[in-house]
Amino acid sequence: MKRTMSRFRIVSKTAMAPGVTRLEVEAPRVARKARAGQFVMVRADEHGERIPLTIAEKDAERGTIAIVFQAVGASTQQMAGLEVGNRLADVLGPLGKATEARRYGRVVCVAGGVGIAFIYPEIGAFAEAGNEMVSILGARTKELLFYVDEIRRLSAALHLATDDGSVGHHGLVTEVLRGLLEHGEHFDYCIAIGPIPMMRATAELTKGYELPTLVSLDPIMVDGTGMCGGCRVTVGGEVKFACVDGPDFDGHLVDFDELAKRKKAFLEEEERCRLEEAAEELEESDGGSGGESR
């Protein structure tokens, strides 16, 4: 008899923001073991590619985890089209090192865009460790912010920033952080998660204040288990693999230039593959029509 192909049933689906979907998935073993900062490699179906997604929430009793993702390409768009009752082919994890959520005192968390999905479990872990949390969340516009109420509940203070000024500070999250630091607010630790330029700008700012800063890196990952080398990053002059040594690293030591270049190199490769595939399809269809006309 044929074995059931997949176990990972989707039990709830929520639209968090335009283009951002939350799926709650049955994965009891992952839910039991997962800690803040860890991720899963997910495959929508047997033919799909594995993509890394942060474990945004877990519920060990229900045996579920939640992933929150932005539909940016083929795999995430396919997953966004799944409905309650559908199953994912694979949910491999938990992977990566869990964040060391120690008691530092006053912790400022800065997140931009889908980085909010990465930082939410970290805010929970640091709050649980007894830290006073100050959170700064940013997005292009008000509608793209999510987990705002949940993060407000975990934070002593919450600041919002939008590029279009539709809510909170009209501008960047780093400007909010700069304002707080310049006004003499004291922090013992900083966590910054979001696009590379945002994490880099935060790390450069906090370096001047000698404020230790944790960032979560999202290089291209293929296997997620330290075997392929795809996620190589340089931290403090040493080669690290983000999937096993991270994804959290000391932001003051990360070589952001290299990270940005490597991600861009893959972009060019992806584009070349897409163009080659399109050309092959065109050739096949030309060949096909030629055959029919003969």
Ligand SMILES: Cc1cc2nc3c(=O)[nH]c(=O)nc-3n(C[C@H](O)[C@H](O)[C@H](O)COP(=O)(O)OP(=O)(O)OC[C@H]3O[C@@H](n4cnc5c(N)ncnc54)[C@H](O)[C@@H]3O)c2cc1C
């Ligand atoms: C540890 C980690 C945790 C992540 N967590 C989240 C999350 O919680 N929510 C979320 O929205 N996104 C997350 N990402 C990014 C997410 O993996 C990519 O958006 C996704 O792989 C895009 O795949 P795609 O086929 O839809 O798009 P594609 O068109 O294939 O790619 C779009 C862009 O996504 C990135 N990307 C593509 N493939 C990979 C890959 N295998 N590994 C890493 N990045 C890739 C590249 O920057 C690429 O240009 C995480 C990445 C890492 C490394």
Ligand code: FES
């Ligand atoms: S994803 Fe292959 S080594 Fe990290």
